[in-house]
Amino acid sequence: MNGGLRRSVVTGIGVIAPGGGSREEFWQRITGGKPAIRRITAFDPEPFRSQIAAECDFDPSAYGLTPREVRRLDRFVLMALACAEEAFADSGLTSADPERMGVSLGTAVGSTIRLEEEYVVASNGGRDWVVDPTHVTPFLYQALVPSSAATELAVRFHAQGPAAVISTGCTSGIDAIAHAHTLIQDGEADVVIAGASDAPISPITVACFDAIRATSPRNTDPEQASRPFDADRQGFVLGEGAAVLIVEELQHALARGARVYCEITGFGARANAFHMTGLRADGFELGEAIMEAMDRARLAPEDLGYISAHGSGTKQNDRHETAAYKHALGEAARRVPISSIKSVIGHSLGAIGSIEMAACALAIQRGVVPPTANLTTPDPECDLDYTPVTAREVTVDHALSTGSGFGGFQSAMVFSRLEAA
Known part of the structure; x- marks a missing residue:
């Protein structure tokens, strides 16, 4: 139905979301309709208008990520790696030509948490105009460039095909999968690790949305605060999470007997x-x-x-x-x-x-x-x-x-x- 173009299918899914640290927990949470929204625990939210968020109870060590990786990488990269591991296991893909495997990862705000934390350290809590770089992590550059997330996924899964980070705000996750779809159609890859990750729950992000009054101030009743299409809604609730899909060329998937979720x-x-x-x-x-x-x-x-x-x-x-x-x-x-x-x-x-x-x-x-x-x-x-x-x-x-x-x-x-x- 695609005019003779190569067709792309989804063969693996990995998800980390609020209230669910795996694909199945995520599915049970959203079909059960029980909001995973609470008062922010990542920092003291008292100074802010909106003090609630949908946080992930994400422990990197539970996904096999090492203390060195935790020190080196921002939370959004760690979640992307954990999701990719689940997606690969789900796909049953045990081997692929490295030069025919790509990465397409979306993110809106990249390493917001790490950048803010390191600025606080370097500036002595914001008191020093001239910052002291000797006090920051040696991995600060990796936090600066969102492309580091695509690099980490490529290294982890030996993907030597096209790799990119797509950052188009809140459409990044859809657009990253679309980019993977295009890579398959154009013959640039047979398998693409595709999805998106964001960990934006930090003081600077909360302050940004407070400034434009976009987030809900329903702080005394967090689970009822996110109310799309309801007459009593007061704004969105900030969240975090990641999802990675294994996007595969159809004949490549069928040749190895893969289970296909959808096209x-x-x-x-x-x-x-x-x-x-x-x-x-x-x-x-x-x-x-x-x-x-x-x-x-x-x-x-x-x-x-x-x-x-x-x-x-x-x-x-x-x-x-x-x-x-x-x-x-x-x-x-x-x-x-x-x-x-x-x-x-x-x-x-x-x-x-x-x-x-x-x-x-x-x-x-x-x-x-x-x-x-x-x-x-x-x-x-x-x-x-x-x-x-x-x-x-x-x-x-x-x-x-x-x-x-x-x-x-x-x-x-x-x-x-x-x-x-």
């Missing part, structure tokens, strides 16, 4: 060229990205079985996204189940797109649509089927996921059951 059948992207943090109310650019993805997948709107919404829980985004679905899908937008897993695991910035694509792959495999938790009083302007509170058993042959990021980035991707494609 990547369509992708579309647009920039709104409108505002750094603002969105047009009509959802035009996101709608156009959706239509491009659907066209490349050769699907009619009626073919969709599930939409994983961006669903950040801000009024601006949720209404913009609802308009985009109506623009792109017409009346079919009212019949397809839609949900936002950010209601459970928060918004992990660049990582969330790959985590949501993992959810789409599992929804296709298992015939279950995860719910939108906390959706008890729907916003009248968000009048589509946003799957409130309870998961739903649905046959999903084709799943669409959408992403919308600061800077005007708009992305959409379609996963399809291989037999349906």
Whole structure:
């Protein structure tokens, strides 16, 4: 169905998310609809407007990562490595031509935690204008450049093909998988380690979102704070996490008898060229990205079985996204189940797109649509089927996921059951 191009499929999935340190724990958490959101424990959040987040209980040593790696690498790289190990084991891939294996990793904010920690040390807690570099880690340069994450994955798995870090804000996770898909189609690789990771829960990040009042101040009731499409929502909840998919050329996968979760059948992207943090109310650019993805997948709107919404829980985004679905899908937008897993695991910035694509792959495999938790009083302007509170058993042959990021980035991707494609 891809016009004679090489086809790419997903053969392995690894996930670390709030409330779940593995693929199966993640799936149980999002289908159970129980939010993993709490008062921030990584630092004292008392000075901030929003004091809550969806944190991962991530112990690197539990994933076989060494003390040397923990000292050398930022948290977002460590989570990416742990996810990649799970994804490789899940894929059953025991060997591949190193020159035919690539890396495509997304991140929005890279080594934010390490950079902030080291600045605090070097500046004597912010008191010294001229910093003393003798007090910082010798691995500080690796924290400065986000590309170090792709390097670490390539070294770990002996991938000598194309390697890149994709950083397009909150669409990074979708866009990184799209880049992997393109590498497969163009014959540049047969296997790509693809996904995204972000660990942004730090004072500087919380302060940034406080400044624009984008995050929820519902500090006394954390589990109820992430409320996409609900009339009582007050902003998004910051999260962290990672997901890595093994994206493989179809014939390469079939030749080794691999289990295939789904096929990547369509992708579309647009920039709104409108505002750094603002969105047009009509959802035009996101709608156009959706239509491009659907066209490349050769699907009619009626073919969709599930939409994983961006669903950040801000009024601006949720209404913009609802308009985009109506623009792109017409009346079919009212019949397809839609949900936002950010209601459970928060918004992990660049990582969330790959985590949501993992959810789409599992929804296709298992015939279950995860719910939108906390959706008890729907916003009248968000009048589509946003799957409130309870998961739903649905046959999903084709799943669409959408992403919308600061800077005007708009992305959409379609996963399809291989037999349906």
